[in-house]
Amino acid sequence: MPTRTSGSQPNGKKRKHNAEPKSLKRKRVQDDLQELLKKVDDFDPKTAEITKFTDLPLSTPTASGLEASHFQNLTDIQAKAVGPALKSRDILGAAKTGSGKTLAFLVPVLEALFRAQWTEHDGLGALVISPTRELAVQTFEVLRKIGRYHTFSAGLIIGGKSLREEAERLGRMNILICTPGRMLQHLDQTAGFSVDSLQVLVLDEADRIMDMGFQTAVDALLEHLPKSRQTLLFSATQSRKVSDLARLSLKDPEYIAVHEAAASATPTTLTQHYLVTPLPEKLDTLYSFIKSNLKSKIIVFMSSGKQVRFVYESFRHLQPGIPLLHLHGRQKQVARMEITRRFTSAQFSCLLATDVVARGVDFPSVDWVVQMDAPEDADTYVHRVGRTARYERDGKAVLFLDPSEEEGMLKRLELKKVPIQKVNVRDKKKKQITQQIQDMCFHNPDLKYLGQKAFISYTRSVGLQKDKDVFDIRALDLEGYSVSLGLPEMPRVKHQKAEDIKKIKNRSRAELSSGSEYDSDGEKIKKPKKKDEVRTKYDRMFERQNQDVLSTHYSNLRPEAEEDDDFFGVKRVLEGDELDREANGGAAPASKVVPVYGGQELIIDSKRREKLIKSKKQMLKYKGKGTKLVFDDDGEAHQIYELQDEDDFQQEGSAEALRQRFVEEEAERVREADVDDKQLAREKRQEKKAKRKERERMEEAGETDVPGRNAPALGTSEDAENALDFLRSLPVSGGGDGDSDGGEDEPPAKKAKKWFQDDSDDEAEKKKKQKGRGKVIEVTDEPNNLEDLEALATGLLDD
Known part of the structure; x- marks a missing residue:
């Protein structure tokens, strides 16, 4: 039996829908x-027991998005922060890394906009500021997951993308996740972008935003935002700067420090170690560590991007047996996102990175966090090791410390409640790669250049650190570190102290001599030679130090004929006329003058100025500015016609006088051209007349080779005789007995008349032929001027 669906009539026609269902x-x-709203008003976060998201008064789209994303249980920071945030309270939250702070502020953001029935026509409702691009991208991905059932529009505003494309979409966004500098740039430059109706402001990793130098940008950003808003600040650590910011932007905030009373500032599932290794041996230790953990996922933190590039390129050539990736702030945004994606999806990999991924970025299943360079403070250490042991998982971390950094850094970590143990490196596991890096730098200049930049950036980062109890650049073996980077000599460090620079400048000549080293008393220091050490040519090359830098200079100072060999002859600097008089034996000065560009002259009165004319770069200042030229169809160059100013035009005279002057100049130019044309025409007529006379003379003399009458002459007279002999040997056509013995050729006989043809017929036939052929005028030369053309036209009209 057929059934009838709802909304249809028995005849099969659909029923019209009215406005009642809507x-x-x-x-x-x-x-x-x-x-x-009633549930939120009745909800008391202090008395309610909250363990799951279902215990919170959440909207149906948010609850469905959390369930679809498999978020069920609440972490400590979420259980204590989400409830007050749902009550529209300002939050100042602090929790360990990996504790779920992202959901702690994204859920209140979605709920606040949902309860306000926010639409795309209402403008920007929530703003989330992150310190780094990677953290902003990660926050945006989490928002997409839990907000999939909401109708809000969300955007990601970070650097490295087109500002114009972002500006076109800003007006339709309800939620923006951005970095401070990019957001401030849009507020200043994007027309029509308004934040007057902002409901919620979120600062993620607030302490890092202030440490990275964004304090000025954030202060300027807060000036654009409305005062009546909800503000949420979250970070793994809290500092005095964040407290100052809280007093400026938060109203009666609720301070939530989940792990403030914990025994450790780091997760309990994290195992932390440190090892003492001298600065020149750090690369050897790092390479040995990577070779020993090939089946692991490792993040190696360094102090600068240039170090990351050098270590990545060096280890990539050494091929340790694990995929290598590198990430730093100088890369393009597309490359940074691609590297982040590859490391996230990799099972075993080693990521060499700076502190751009030290905060908030969630890389799954990270086994080891290695800090090759010491962090600037204990907070940075906590954030770095927080990339592993996330969400109560296990993790391990190791810190490389120079002997001069050990005591100070351990004190800082102890005050921060960081449990850390010392370990030692087994000699059997340690590998030496210094010789291989030196060989690569010797054959690859680009790698050597990266090594120089890495050395300079590391020493600069150490010199700029505020904590001098930990970072003392004078206690570091910088020369050994430069050797470990494959550099033949240590680059100059510009940030050395004044007393160190003075001490270096005042060294004795013995200390500056090549091939050996001397102490302050001038005694030679003998280096202990290792037993059974094999010295290669590369070792000897790296031991060379300025062997012939001064020899050429001092040989130039010595006069050509020197009687006393015990002293150097130093030339006295003379200037002006005194120099010229001495060169000329007291006579008047006679300096050498060399013409240069633009009619200028350069006086050569010293060797320095004499060398100057050999340098193109130094001579550019004497080179005048060129004039613009245009080329016509024939390829001739002409200067560009420029309009004259009215004042300059009036100074030259009246328009009538200028016109008269122009007419006279053009008439003179035409007269000169006419004289030249007449002279050329006269020469051509004389040449033509001479050719005609020569032709007439040859005709009277009976010569056969008359120019212009017969065929072109052969190359030589011998060739002409051979050709004539050949013609004579041909049989004579036209009847009669041919005389083949070589007699003279007779003219061909006239055509015999027919019996019915008379002389009148011959005349008629000639006229007929001439009528069809036309008159033939012999022209010896091509007409060149008007006179030749007139003569040719006259001959044609006489017909």
Whole structure:
């Protein structure tokens, strides 16, 4: 038996829908909203026991998004922060890394906009500021997961992308996740972008935003935002700067420090070690560590991007047996996102990175966090090791310390409640790669250049650190570190102290001599030679130090004929006329003058100026500015015609006088051209007349080779005789007995008349032929001027 679906009639026609179902739907939505608001008002976060997201008064789209993303249980920071945030309270939250702070502020953001029935026509409702691009991208991905059932529009505003494309979409966004500098740039430059209706402001990793130098940008950003808003600040650590910021931007905030009373500032599942290794042996230790953990996922933190590039390129050539990736702030945004994606999806990999991924970025299943360079403070250490042991998982971390950094850094970590143990490196596991890096730098200049930049950036980062109890650049073996980077000599460090620079400048000549080293008393220091050490040519090359830098200089100072060999002859610097008089034996000065560009002259009165004319770069200042030229169709160059100013035009005279002057100049130019044309025409007529006379003379003399009459002459007279002999040997055509013995050729006989043809017929036939052929005029030369053309036209008209 056929059934009938709802909304259709028995005849099969559909029933028209009226407005009643829509009104009922709107009424049901309003009833649900009022019920949700009542639940939020009745909710007391201090007395309620909250362990799961279902215990919170959340809207249906948010609850569905959390369930679809498999978020069920609440972490400590979420259980204590989400409840007050739902009550529209300002939050200042601090929790360990990996504790779920992202959901602690994204859920209140979605709920605040949902309860306000926010639409795309209402403008920007929530703003989330992150310190790094990687953290902003990660926050945006989490928002997409839990907000999939909401109708809000969200955008990601970070550097490295087109500002114009972002500006076109800003006006339709309800939620923005951005970095401070990019957001401030849009507020200043994007027309029509308004934040007057902002409801929620979130500062993620607030302490890092202030440490990275964004304090000025954030202060300027807060000036654009409305005062009546909800502000949420979250970070793994809290500092005095964040407290100052809280007093400026938060109203009666609720301070939530989940792990403030914990025995450790780091997760309990994290195993932390440190090892003492001298600065020149850090690369050997790092390479040995990577070779020993090939089946692991490792993050190696360094102090600068240039170090990351050098270590990545060096280890990539050494091929340790594990995929290598590198990430730093100088890369393009597309490359940074691609490297982040590859490391996230990799099972075994080693990521060499700076502190751009030290905060908030969630890389799954990281086994080891290695800090090759010491962090600037204990907070940075906590954030670095927080990339592993996330969400109560196990993790391990190791810190490389120079002997001069050990005591100070351990004190800082102890005050921060960081449990760390010392370990030693087994000699059997340690590998020496210094010789291989030196060989690569010797054959690859680009790698050597990266090594120089890495050395300079590391020493600069150490010199700029504020904590001098930990970072003392004078206690580091910088010369050994430069050797470990494959550099033949240590680059100059510009940030050395004044007393160190003075001490270096005042060294004795013995200390500056090549091939050996001397102490301050001039005694030679003998280096102990290792037993059975094999010295290669590369070792000897790296031991060379300025062997012939001064020899050429001092040989130039010595006069050509020197009687006393015990002293150097130093030339006295003379200037002006005194120099010229001495060169000329007291006579008048006679300096050498060399013409240069633009009619200028350069006086050569010293060797320095004499060398100057051999340098193109130094001579550019004497080179005048060129003039613009245009080329016509024939390829001739002409200067660009420029309009004259009215004042300059009037100074030259009246328009009538200028016109008269122009006419006279053009007439003179035409007269000169006419004289040249007449002279050329006269020469051509004389040449033509001479050729005609020569031709007439040859005709009278009976010569056969008359120019212009017969065929072109052969190359030589011998060739002409051979050709004539050949013609004579040909049989004579036209009847009669041919005389083949070589007699003279007779003219061909006339054509015999027919019996019915008379002389009148011959005349008629000649006229007929001439009528069809036309008159033939012999022209010996091509007409060159008007006179030749007139003569040719006259001959044609005489017909």
